[in-house]
Amino acid sequence: MSQFLITAYIRHSYATDLLRLPEQHPLYRKHACLVVSDLTHKTAAAHGFGFNGYIRESIPRKGKIIYKQPLLLSKNETKIEELYQYLTSRYAPNYSIEHYNCVDHLYFCLKEVGIRSKLLNHFKYANSKWYKQL
Secondary structure, eight states: OOOOOEEEEEOSSSGGGGGTOOTTTTTTTEEEEEEEEHHHHHHTEEEEETTTTTEOOOOOOOOGGGEEEEEEEOOOOOHHHHHHHHHTTTOOOOOTTTTBBBBHHHHHHHHHTTTTOOHHHHHHHHHHHHHHOO
């Protein structure tokens, strides 16, 4: 039986430059991803949501990490499989920095399997607040 660690990351990313966000925007040059580590087999994979939907990406390097939050240490493979199903769902809404972005996708996928993230919740709230004040 494997043991899994799920960690949320906010890392530096220049991909958001394509959106021409102002420097004060909460997601300016930032990207959210989840890293699922199998501690038994010593493997890990990063999962995110970009302009074209779900993406499997490289593990964030130490120099690129802005924030990191360990979320769950579990032996429940069913919960991990369920999380993968939500992450890779083809029915996820299209990317929109205002309405559905990388933070929102990870936040809602985690919520569906009963995992809460203060880190993702903070960025979700800050992003929605940004657009309410415009």
